[in-house]
Amino acid sequence: MQKAYKLSILYYLAFSLLLIVSAVMLFEHKIGFSFNGVVDYYVGNEDKFIPAKSLVGILKIVLPHIFVFGLLAMVLLHFLVFTEHRYKKSTLVLIYLTFTTALLEMFTPFLIVVGLEFFAYIKLFSFFIFLALILYVSWLLLRSIIKE
Amino acid sequence: MKFTLINNLQKDSAMSLVLKGFLVFILLYLVSDVVVMNSNFGISADKVNTTLFGNEEEYIDPISEASFLEFWHTEIFFIMMILLTLSAIFIRVAKRSRIILTNILMISSISSLIFLPLAYYMSNFFVHLYIFTYFIWHIMALYMILYSFWKLNAKSV
Numbered sequence: 001m002q003k004a005y006k007l008s009i010l011y012y013l014a015f016s017l018l019l020i021v022s023a024v025m026l027f028e029h030k031i032g033f034s035f036n037g038v039v040d041y042y043v044g045n046e047d048k049f050i051p052a053k054s055l056v057g058i059l060k061i062v063l064p065h066i067f068v069f070g071l072l073a074m075v076l077l078h079f080l081v082f083t084e085h086r087y088k089k090s091t092l093v094l095i096y097l098t099f100t101t102a103l104l105e106m107f108t109p110f111l112i113v114v115g116l117e118f119f120a121y122i123k124l125f126s127f128f129i130f131l132a133l134i135l136y137v138s139w140l141l142l143r144s145i146i147k148e
Numbered sequence: 149m150k151f152t153l154i155n156n157l158q159k160d161s162a163m164s165l166v167l168k169g170f171l172v173f174i175l176l177y178l179v180s181d182v183v184v185m186n187s188n189f190g191i192s193a194d195k196v197n198t199t200l201f202g203n204e205e206e207y208i209d210p211i212s213e214a215s216f217l218e219f220w221h222t223e224i225f226f227i228m229m230i231l232l233t234l235s236a237i238f239i240r241v242a243k244r245s246r247i248i249l250t251n252i253l254m255i256s257s258i259s260s261l262i263f264l265p266l267a268y269y270m271s272n273f274f275v276h277l278y279i280f281t282y283f284i285w286h287i288m289a290l291y292m293i294l295y296s297f298w299k300l301n302a303k304s305v
Binding site: 002007011014016018023029030068071075 | 221227235247
C-alpha cells in the first residue's frame with residue numbers, strides 16, 4: 001500500500017476514535033450506563049418525567065444509524081483485506097461479531113419497549129462490545145501500517 | 149476505492165466521470181455546509197459563542213448539552229467519510245505535495261472537531277481556534293477538489 005494511502009487510513013482511525021468518544025459521551029448523557037437508565041429512557045419513568053418512547057420514535061433514531069453502522073464497519077473492516085489478517089479465520093469471526101453486535105445495539109430498544117426489559121443488559125453489552133471491536137480493528141490496522 | 153488501482157484514470161472515461169461527479173457533490177456539500185453553519189451554528193466567534201453559551205441581552209438560550217453532543221457526533225461522521233474519500237481521490241491524482249496537503253487537511257479537521265467540545269466544556273477561548281481550523285480544512289478541501297478536478301481533465305493521471 002502506498003505511504004499516502006496509509007496516511008488516509010491513519011487519519012480515518014483517528015476520526016473513528018473521536019466518533020467513539022462522542023458516542024460514549026452522548027450515550028452517557030442521554031441514557032446512562034445503568035440497567036435502570038436504559039429502561040427508563042425507553043419505557044419512560046413518571047417520577048423522573050421521562051416520556052416513554054414509541055416504536056416509530058425508536059425507528060426514527062435507528063434509521064440513520066443503520067446506514068452509519070453499516071458504512072463505518074464496512075470501511076474499517078475492508079481495510080483488513082490489505083493487511084496480513086486477510087486470510088485468517090479470526091478475521092471472519094471479527095467481521096461476524098462486529099455486524100452482529102451493531103445489529104443488537106440498534107434493535108434491542110424495540111424489544112425493551114415491548115416489555116422485554118432484560119434486553120437493556122443486551123443493549124449495554126452490545127454497545128460496549130461494538131465499540132471495543134471497532135477499537136480492536138483499529139488497533140490491528142494501526143499495527144499493520146506501522147509494521148509495513 | 150477501485151479507482152486507486154486503475155493505472156491511467158484519464159483513459160478510463162467512466163471511472164473519471166464518476167469521480168468528477170463525486171467531486172461536484174463534495175463541493176456542493178462543503179458550500180452548503182458553510183451556508184447552513186452560518187445560519188444555524190455560526191462561523192464567526194460572536195455567533196458561535198451565542199449559540200454555545202446564549203446571550204442574555206438578546207434573550208437567546210444556550211444550546212442544550214444533548215443537542216450539542218448530537219451535533220458534534222453527526223459532524224464527526226460526515227467529515228470523516230467525506231475527507232476519507234476526498235483524500236483517496238486527491239492522493240490518486242496528485243503527484244507533488246500530496247502528503248503535506250493531506251496532513252494539513254486532516255490535522256485541521258480533527259483539530260476543529262476537538263476544539264469544539266473544548267470550547268463548550270472548558271473555555272470560549274477555543275471558539276477562535278475552532279473557527280480558524282474550520283476554515284483551514286474547508287479551504288484545503290476546496291483546493292483538493294479543484295486540483296483533482298483539473299487533474300482528471302488532464303491528458304494522463
